[in-house]
Amino acid sequence: MEARIRAAGALTAALARDPHRPAYHFTPPAAWMNDINGALYWKGRYHIFYQYNPHGAYWHLIQWGHASSTDLVHWVHHPVALIPDADGPDRKGCFSGGALVSKEGVPVLIYYGNPDGLCLARSSDDLLIEWTKDPGNPVIPEPEEGSADFGRYTMHDPCGWLANGQYYAAVNNRDPKGRGDAAFLFKSEDLCTWEYVDVFYQSRRPWTEGGEDCAVPDFFPFGDRHILLFCSHLQGSQYYIGEVRDERFFPEIHGRMSWEGGHLGGPRTLLDPNGRRVFFDWVRELRGNDRERESGWSGAMTVPRLLSPGPGGHLQIDPVPELEVLRLDARRHGSIEVSADSEVAVEGIGGDCLELAIEIDPREAREVGVKVRRSPGGEEETAVSCDVAAAVLRVDVSRSSLDREIRYTRYRSLQPHLPECEQYVTAQEGPFELAPGEPLVLRIFLDRSILEVFANRRQCVTQRIYPTRTDSTGISLFARGGAARFKSLQAWNLAPTRM
Structure with missing residues (x-):
């Protein structure tokens, strides 16, 4: 026991010294995290669940980690919510899923039990600590090979919701076979007996590309439309905005939240009171498997964001205002003229x-x-700009690190043997157009190795x-191809959060 306590203390000290470990972005106490799962507001607390391996900074026999907060800033770590049962349907891992509240007012987790199918767990305590499968x-x-349903749909990464007294579940097409992303829809009256409806949507x-799938879907009303958030294993987090008709989703707008060289890959939302x-969303690492194992941790969560309908039905994106409590040492600069080049x-x-x-x-x-x-001397720098x-x-990362092992792959596939994963980029670029005369308004959150850039409330690059x-x-400020005026600049140091 004393040896284990000493080892835990040594790990805690090492994590505190790690210059890349975030100070105010959520991370587990140690080890591995990936997709955000089952976010839920319940009895005064925001709850997040996430894919978790508490035994080391690598993906293996995944469990559901759990944390909660009263303010979206400071988080309390709770015991693991879901653990694979050695002889159960989730014996190879409690994979991704979502959360909903039943007709009876009971919180329910819906997840993929690897390898057998879609599973449920319920909680009856106020802090959602105890879960019963x-x-x-x-x-x-x-579906088993040879069955009537084999080939019609696959079971993976479900999300669930309640609408008009009916439960629905959408699941990922985990093997698109070049046909692109799609989701399969099921419905139930009681969460016990489910009926396959049809393909929910087809991209x-x-x-999107033919090799993209609809992993970790999250479906919810959005103004007079609906949003389907998802992640493809090839290109990361993205969304559709569209209309539901006759138990089918018809996308009208598509947008990405991660682009070539990006890092987002497991989105989830909740509706608060x-x-x-x-x-x-999950912010993945780029240090390489060996370094992550040695460091004792891997993965973080974005700062919480607010999604709302913007002009033309498009997505409006803002950091939650609760983050302002972290501000220290306010500094302000007035107008700064920067000449061309x-x-x-x-x-x-x-x-x-x-x-x-x-x-x-x-x-x-x-x-x-x-x-x-x-x-x-400019040997290391990361340039954030509007072209x-x-x-x-x-976000130009060509000089972000003197560490030559840090390289940014074009695709974020979790299948590194694919030839596409040997293609590299030096910048991540998200579409963003300024209207004539419109100023560029940036909110930038820098947290050691994580950079989140919000632009004019309608684009965000992570x-x-x-x-090193x-x-x-x-x-520093810069302008290329002509002069620019930096009308105002405010800065704050941000305090570390309590976790």
């Missing part, structure tokens, strides 16, 4: 745990932006960066 699991079995090729749709260092502002709020008039500049985690001409929000130098903490 349904004795009828799997309530929707994985359109201009929007104020009617806010709160979004969470030049760079201006910002004195008195720097660090690796910051929030920046910047408003920019691009004027005639082709590209304007800010560099963070910049070393004095006005190309209509993209860009990036992992791994600077302790003096890579500077900030």
Whole structure:
């Protein structure tokens, strides 16, 4: 026992010293996390569940980790919610899923029990600590080869909801076979007996690639439309906005939340008592399997975001205002003129745990932006910019780290043997167009190795960066192809959260 206590203490000290471990983004106490699962607001607390291996910083025999918060900022770690049963339908892992509240007012987790099918678990305590698996699991079995349903649908990564007195579950097409992402729909009156309805939706090729699937779906009302959030194992987190007719979803708008070189891959939302749709996602690592194992931890969660309908029915994205309680040492700069093809260092502002709020008039500049985690000589730096001409929000990571082993793959596939995974990029770019005369308004959250960039409330790019130098903490402003005016710049150090 004493040896185990010493080992735990040594790990805690090592994690505290790790320059890449986030200070205010949620992470487990140690070890591995991936997809966010089953987010739920219950009796005054925000609950998140996540794919978890408590035994090391690697993916293996997955369980459901659990944490809760009263303010979306400070989190309490709870005991593991779901553990595979050695002789049960989830014996190879409690894979991803969602949460709902039953007609009787009971919280229910719905998940894929590997290898046998869709499973349920229920809780009756206020903190959702104790979970009882349904004795009828799997309530929707994985189709066996030779059965009538084999080939019609697959069981994987369900989400569940209650609408008009009917339970529904949408599950992932885990093997698209070049046909692209799709989801399969089931319905039930009592959560016990389920009926296969049909294909819930089928993607359109201009929007997604043939090798993309609809992993970890999350489906919910959105204004006068619905949203289907999901992640493809090839290209990461994305969404559809569309209409439901006759138990079928018809996408009208498609958008991504992660692009080539990006890091998001397991989204989930909840609805809070104020009617806010709160979004969470898994931010994956880029240090390599061996380094992650050695460090003792892997994975983090984005800062919570608010999703709301924007102009034209598009998605509006904001960090939750609760994060403002972390602000320290407010600093403000007035107007700063930056001439064409030049760079201006910002004195008195720097660090690796910051929030920046910047408003920019691009004027005639082709590209304007800010560099963070910049070393004095510029050997390390990450450039955040709006390329006005190309209509993209860009995070340039070509000089983010002197560590040559840090490389950004074009695709985020969890199947590294694929040839596509040997293709690399030096920047992540999300579509973003400024209207004539519209200023660029940036909210930037920097947390050691995590960078989240919000632009004009309608785009967000998340990036992992791994600077090696302790003096890579500077900030500078730049303009290319023309002069620009930085109308205002506010900065705060951000305090670490309690976890």
